[in-house]
Amino acid sequence: MSERDTGAAAVKAAATPEPGRWSARGNASGLSWWTRGRGRVLAASAVPTAVLPAFHRLVPNTPGHVGSLLESFLPWSGLVITVLLGLALLRRSAVALVALLLPVAAWTYLFGGLLLPGAKPGAHDLVVVQHNVSDQNTDPAGTARTLAEAEPDLIGLEELVSPALPVYEGVLAPRYPYHAVVGTVGLWSKHPLTDVQKLDIKPAGITEPWSRGLRAVVRTQHREIAVFIAHLPSVRVHASGLASSWRDESADLLGKAVAAEKLQTVILLGDFNSTVDDRGLHPLTSQMNVPARGFAFSFPAVFPLARIDQIMARSAPVGHIRTLPSTGSDHLPVIALVTLR
Structure with missing residues (x-):
């Protein structure tokens, strides 16, 4: 293979996304790369963040009135969602961002109405x-x-x-x-x-x-x-x-x-x-x-x-x-x- 062919192959390989990864061409600075493979742990964390507020009545109250303790601070689950969202953006994880739609929907259903004007x-x-x-x-x-x-x-x-x-x-x-x-x-x-x-x-x-x-x-x-x-x-x-x-x-x-x-x-x-x-x-x-x-x-x-x-x-x-x-x-x-x- 000639030197020119080797260089062309290298450019083609660099332009081709790795398997299991999404990519989007951005500007010259190299921004706007979103990955599908990253953020699986964040995506998994989104599930309990949604399930606990939505189904808090199913959390047993014994021992230690755990259910009541959770329910006393339910609105603050929105802070957890905000932290996970920030981490997903830092990781540039599309999977995590999509998964976070679930807790966002749960929190909005439970507490979104309280934010509306009276x-x-x-x-x-x-x-x-x-x-x-x-x-x-x-x-x-x-x-x-x-x-x-x-x-x-x-x-x-x-x-x-x-x-x-x-x-x-x-x-x-x-x-x-x-x-x-x-x-x-x-x-x-x-x-x-x-x-x-x-x-x-x-x-x-x-x-x-x-x-x-x-x-x-x-x-x-x-x-x-x-x-x-x-x-x-x-x-x-x-x-x-x-x-x-x-x-x-x-x-x-x-x-x-x-x-x-x-x-x-x-x-x-x-x-x-x-x-x-x-x-x-x-x-x-x-x-x-x-x-x-x-x-x-x-x-x-x-x-x-x-x-x-x-x-x-x-x-x-x-x-x-x-x-x-x-x-x-x-x-x-x-x-x-x-x-x-």
Whole structure:
């Protein structure tokens, strides 16, 4: 073979893609080469990234309430997808990019609607605020002013302690002439309150004094509604998993109280120490509407990872939910519109 033939063969071989590899001619700098053979590990990682969020109810809750732990941080699966997408681009892997369509579709189906803008306020909307003010809050007056400046119709508060209660009452009184406090939870309203009752949501295993629930009737200009305020027990994350038995028991008691409510419209506010995706709140989410728009991660305030402060309603849709500016609490306040039909 001549020298010229040898050179031509070498050029032809360089221009021919290797078996099992896609190629695309780019510009003179050699860009735009996409490979089919690379990224098989990334493509395989896309499958559980899609399956776990889409079928999270199939993850067993024992041992260690693993299912609940996964469900508490489901929206953050989108961050995993973003990382995998970046790696696929770095690897220039067409296979991985195609495989990532599966988790992207799953995440969009579950949470994409929360990213859409909320509807404009209507004539029959109630603006509702929920906030765990923290029993260690050193600025209750500033906290109360922040909540009042949002001009809600209803304010639900948890972790009210005796030294701070007069401060909240004093600051909120000019705009909210009606309020009720039971134990460490309270409700402030622009509308008259009647039939205030204590809610018994105390788990059997708690022996010390413990009062974290109230129910009241709010007389709006449209009709009477029942408003429930509740603070469910805290959960702890250990090496063995999630310790949430008391919270789950309290959620079940609260769910039974809501189910027994005779008034058609119910608004439920509270720190539930759980997200709406967590199966531990199924006694509530199975019979209540949850916010249709917005993530509103509320805890911890310094770097919010989850929305454990909830606004729900029965026989009334809950619109866009968002957070308010930080207060002296370790939670962020959340605010939402509830439409009375």
